[in-house]
Amino acid sequence: MWQTPEQTRRSRRLRSDMTRAEAILWGYVRDRRFEGLKFRRQSAVAGSVCDFVCAELRLVIELDGGVHRLREAEDGIRDEKLQRAGFTVIRSDNEAFLSNPNVLFDVIRSHAAALGKQTPHPSGSAAHLLPQGEKGHTAI
Numbered sequence: 001m002w003q004t005p006e007q008t009r010r011s012r013r014l015r016s017d018m019t020r021a022e023a024i025l026w027g028y029v030r031d032r033r034f035e036g037l038k039f040r041r042q043s044a045v046a047g048s049v050c051d052f053v054c055a056e057l058r059l060v061i062e063l064d065g066g067v068h069r070l071r072e073a074e075d076g077i078r079d080e081k082l083q084r085a086g087f088t089v090i091r092s093d094n095e096a097f098l099s100n101p102n103v104l105f106d107v108i109r110s111h112a113a114a115l116g117k118q119t120p121h122p123s124g125s126a127a128h129l130l131p132q133g134e135k136g137h138t139a140i
Helices: 005-016 020-032 066-070 072-084 094-099 101-114
Strands: 040-045 046-052 059-064 089-091
Touching: 020 040, 020 046, 020 059, 020 089, 020 094, 046 072, 059 072, 059 094, 059 101, 072 089, 089 094, 089 101, 094 101
Parallel strands: 059 089
Antiparallel strands: 040 046, 046 059
8 A cells, every 4th residue: 555755744643643532442453452453553545544444354444533524525535435445434433432432343343244354262372273183184
């Protein structure tokens, strides 16, 4: 997902000036903490810098503050552009996310399930897998 030098500068500035809601969401999803999915923040997709992107799910998450109520038409055009590029866009109001983050997480899980993506084992390891040779194969 190539971006222009100007988009790179904007992305860096936005990463350093995250809203409270963005900082909290980033704490939940960074380093594959949420369902083992890789998220990037303030990343360029289809010519737009998006709040959060999961390339594996082709998913864009936008957390919107009050200013977005004034930019609904622009956001709609941007969402259509992202959808034409093959991404699903989930928008959440900052206050709605802060009051109940599980709503957004449930939507992400549903999107992953619809794509047939399996979440990793709850233990976070491969300990649930049988050792080699235990599945009817002999170890060499």
